[in-house]
Amino acid sequence: MTVIVPEPVLQVNKLDNENVNEEQRDLELDGGFIIPGSNAFGHSFRDYEKESERKASVEEFYRNNHIYQTFEFAKKKKEEYGKLQKAEMSIWECCELLNEFVDESDPDLDEPQIEHLLQTAEAIRKDYPDQEWLHLTALIHDLGKVMLHPSFGAEPQWCVVGDTFPLGCAFNESIVHHQHFNENPDSQNPKFRTKLGIYAENCGLDKVTMSWGHDEYMYLVAKGNNTTLPPAALFVIRFHSFYALHRSGAYTYLMNDEDEEMLKWLHVFNKYDLYSKSKVRINQEEVKPYYLSLIAKYFPAKLRW
């Protein structure tokens, strides 16, 4: 059965379009979202310099990530995983596999990943009750982390999680622990060292090879299994770890007009992805029937991974 889903439109409902300034409009798009002051460890979110129990291991993670993620490496991985020949399972089965993994790149959360999926989805569902596609997007956005599982070859964390960045052009200084790119062989490659590198201005993010990780993998899985989720959902899944772009505004010269439109949704999504991280657990059995109904609407029963 094919379900036709209209492209979602960001609505500025309560404010009258003519007489509001940018800031008010942004606030309205946020649904009045209030950013929590601190994470579960009592620190501000995404503070990679703050002394904490996770600081040293997170930096070690990024050192490896920045050394080994090269243009050639990312292209090979995309080819390998893009075949979708690793496994066959449902979306929910994959959620359950993530029960055993903690993300080593994350200074804000040390809970199993299934908790993070449900926390993100439930938080966004509360503020956007009518956008069911966004609830499902939140539930599945990190499923690509299943590459850590032994049945996927137990990939090392540096090849699965963490912020992502474009390869084939210069590494921007806003990237977390930027200093470790000195040891990345691509830093010495004259073709890749310039602002644009191998890309044309405004070529569109679809043309850009990003560092390999769970974002691109889940994008390939969703697309390859003919999901009926709208393009905005695929964009959010594919670029949610690209913090240099959506948080720092770097690399905008690689975007085209369509990317600009989609980025609005990524800004909405990111608040829930980041600030819903907490020690408060969601009752899985209680919410499962709702998410199973969404999965059935937008995905086949079994997917190729």
Ligand SMILES: O[C@H]1[C@H](O)[C@@H](O)[C@H](O)[C@@H](O)[C@H]1O
């Ligand atoms: O540590 C986190 C985590 O790995 C997330 O899944 C990813 O999306 C973020 O970009 C990253 O900072």
Ligand SMILES: [Fe+2]
């Ligand atoms: Fe993620």
Ligand SMILES: [Fe+2]
């Ligand atoms: Fe996430």
